[in-house]
Amino acid sequence: MKSPYPILVLVGGAAIGIATAAIAMSAQDNKPASPIFKVTVPDGYRQWQLIAPAQEGAPLNELRAVVGNTTAIKAYQRGAQPFPDGTVLVKLAWKHEQSPEFESASIPGAPTTVQVMVKDARKYASTGGWGFGRFIDGKPADEAQHRTCFACHEARAKARDYVFTRYAP
Amino acid sequence: MKSPYPILVLVGGAAIGIATAAIAMSAQDNKPASPIFKVTVPDGYRQWQLIAPAQEGAPLNELRAVVGNTTAIKAYQRGAQPFPDGTVLVKLAWKHEQSPEFESASIPGAPTTVQVMVKDARKYASTGGWGFGRFIDGKPADEAQHRTCFACHEARAKARDYVFTRYAP
Numbered sequence: 001m002k003s004p005y006p007i008l009v010l011v012g013g014a015a016i017g018i019a020t021a022a023i024a025m026s027a028q029d030n031k032p033a034s035p036i037f038k039v040t041v042p043d044g045y046r047q048w049q050l051i052a053p054a055q056e057g058a059p060l061n062e063l064r065a066v067v068g069n070t071t072a073i074k075a076y077q078r079g080a081q082p083f084p085d086g087t088v089l090v091k092l093a094w095k096h097e098q099s100p101e102f103e104s105a106s107i108p109g110a111p112t113t114v115q116v117m118v119k120d121a122r123k124y125a126s127t128g129g130w131g132f133g134r135f136i137d138g139k140p141a142d143e144a145q146h147r148t149c150f151a152c153h154e155a156r157a158k159a160r161d162y163v164f165t166r167y168a169p
Numbered sequence: 170m171k172s173p174y175p176i177l178v179l180v181g182g183a184a185i186g187i188a189t190a191a192i193a194m195s196a197q198d199n200k201p202a203s204p205i206f207k208v209t210v211p212d213g214y215r216q217w218q219l220i221a222p223a224q225e226g227a228p229l230n231e232l233r234a235v236v237g238n239t240t241a242i243k244a245y246q247r248g249a250q251p252f253p254d255g256t257v258l259v260k261l262a263w264k265h266e267q268s269p270e271f272e273s274a275s276i277p278g279a280p281t282t283v284q285v286m287v288k289d290a291r292k293y294a295s296t297g298g299w300g301f302g303r304f305i306d307g308k309p310a311d312e313a314q315h316r317t318c319f320a321c322h323e324a325r326a327k328a329r330d331y332v333f334t335r336y337a338p
Contacts (some may be wrong), residue, residue, distance in 0.1 A: 055274065063222050
């Protein structure tokens with residue numbers, strides 16, 4: 001358990017840590033970013049904790065699930081708003097499809113969009129502190145679509161820090 | 170970074186580990202268990218990764234989400250069946266409710282049931298290797314309800330190791 005070179009190990013570990021961070025940054029930089037906001041699809045979001053599922057009726061007919069990073073989950077647990085900087089919410093959406101095994105059940109079909117909200121009060125000051133990204137097959141939707149994000153969140157969810165989704169107990 | 174008492178630290182750590190395991194076991198033992206199968210609601214399941222949401226039509230009218238422990242998620246990723254011993258799946262369910270902000274959206278209302286499937290091929294050999302638990306407000310449903318679990322999973326999902334839910338991409 002004792003290392004004869006504890007300082008060397010620490011320095012080596014720090015160097016590897018810095019190199020890893022640099023690689024992660026560069027991978028992030030190369031990812032497709034949304035127009036206006038430059039939001040990307042966060043790594044590992046599919047492992048994030050569920051906030052709530054939802055169903056969207058016609059014409060979209062989707063099943064959805066909103067997940068959040070640790071900052072988001074902690075903010076929901078505290079019940080505190082506004083959400084702190086660093087909060088990231090991701091909405092996964094799929095076509096709503098009949099279950100082949102159960103007449104009364106609908107299940108996710110083909111994925112449709114992945115939508116991202118990132119909180120940075122300073123960077124996104126003109127849109128309530130939120131940056132938005134809407135991705136289809138990993139590619140961002142066009143600028144016109146991104147112009148609609150904040151307008152809708154502002155009109156319908158301003159009192160809840162522009163976030164629709166409540167935590168499902 | 171060096172401890173002058175590395176052996177003592179190790180022994181002390183092991184003792185704490187054993188004590189912690191003993192406390193966890195005893196807490197588990199005191200939890201309400203399902204009839205027939207003696208399945209309990211697993212600690213921390215609300216933090217588990219989402220497998221898929223679903224919607225259940227009339228008469229239940231529910232939104233649902235199935236989450237899984239690490240063993241379950243790895244099995245889904247490998248695509249291998251049967252699921253290995255130690256797989257635990259939890260289905261959360263809520264009443265399907267109109268979103269107050271969006272006419273076309275439905276969101277989770279009051280929670281209805283938490284349903285658990287635990288894989289242990291030997292312990293549950295007579296029910297396809299699965300133990301079942303259905304909980305309402307944390308209390309297990311009665312034995313009659315638990316008699317229906319395997320019959321339905323066997324009739325409709327036997328070819329998929331008795332599991333309905335597919336991983337939503």
